[in-house]
Amino acid sequence: ETGVTQSPTHLIKTRGQQVTLRCSSQSGHNTVSWYQQALGQGPQFIFQYYREEENGRGNFPPRFSGLQFPNYSSELNVNALELDDSALYLCASSLEKGMNTEAFFGQGTRLTVV
Amino acid sequence: AQKITQTQPGMFVQEKEAVTLDCTYDTSDQSYGLFWYKQPSSGEMIFLIYQGSYDEQNATEGRYSLNFQKARKSANLVISASQLGDSAMYFCAMREAPFGYSTLTFGKGTMLLVSP
Numbered sequence: 588e589t590g591v592t593q594s595p596t597h598l599i600k601t602r603g604q605q606v607t608l609r610c611s612s613q614s615g616h617n618t619v620s621w622y623q624q625a626l627g628q629g630p631q632f633i634f635q636y637y638r639e640e641e642n643g644r645g646n647f648p649p650r651f652s653g654l655q656f657p658n659y660s661s662e663l664n665v666n667a668l669e670l671d672d673s674a675l676y677l678c679a680s681s682l683e684k685g686m687n688t689e690a691f692f693g694q695g696t697r698l699t700v701v
Numbered sequence: 702a703q704k705i706t707q708t709q710p711g712m713f714v715q716e717k718e719a720v721t722l723d724c725t726y727d728t729s730d731q732s733y734g735l736f737w738y739k740q741p742s743s744g745e746m747i748f749l750i751y752q753g754s755y756d757e758q759n760a761t762e763g764r765y766s767l768n769f770q771k772a773r774k775s776a777n778l779v780i781s782a783s784q785l786g787d788s789a790m791y792f793c794a795m796r797e798a799p800f801g802y803s804t805l806t807f808g809k810g811t812m813l814l815v816s817p
Contacts, residue, residue: 627809643804679805686796686797687734688734688796694744
């Protein structure tokens with residue numbers, strides 16, 4: 588086990604609704620990244636938080652937003668859900684140390700938008 | 702252009718045999734890191750092995766080894782003595798820091814099936 592936990596594990600939402608996904612990072616890790624993994628694809632980088640501030644963002648619209656809390660837990664919020672948002676959402680925590688930084692992933696939240 | 706290319710959608714191997722999963726990458730950075738992750742059906746990404754761009758020797762971790770050919774920009778994963786539990790999706794990923802922060806870019810993955 589990686590020590591990274593995500594909740595909920597599964598979720599079904601209706602198009603247009605809003606959703607919040609949660610991640611508890613591994614103890615001591617100061618960086619959390621969120622990834623979206625569509626069916627049959629590799630994970631795509633959404634954004635990254637370092638010490639409670641967003642310090643990087645992939646090609647995702649502003650309706651994808653996040654927070655990182657002082658205890659390094661994190662949230663991913665998605666507004667105005669679309670059918671294409673259906674995917675596995677992965678949270679990864681790490682202690683940033685350069686190119687050999689190992690990311691520890693949670694088991695993911697499987698979101699279905701109907 | 703894709704940064705990480707995994708050309709094998711699926712691979713089959715018999716138990717106890719070795720298998721090579723291909724990965725090529727594209728970057729103009731001199732400093733980068735290459736990772737392989739295993740993703741079982743449960744969804745969690747499990748770290749297998751890491752190779753730094755400046756590492757002169759190929760990385761090894763137990764039954765996993767990384768065949769790193771820098772000039773060809775390839776980082777193939779070799780699994781020796783395959784086991785039934787190795788059946789999973791395998792992703793190659795690269796860490797770069799083009800904008801001052803580092804993040805992982807993943808390939809589309811290869812599904813490995815190990816048969817008895």
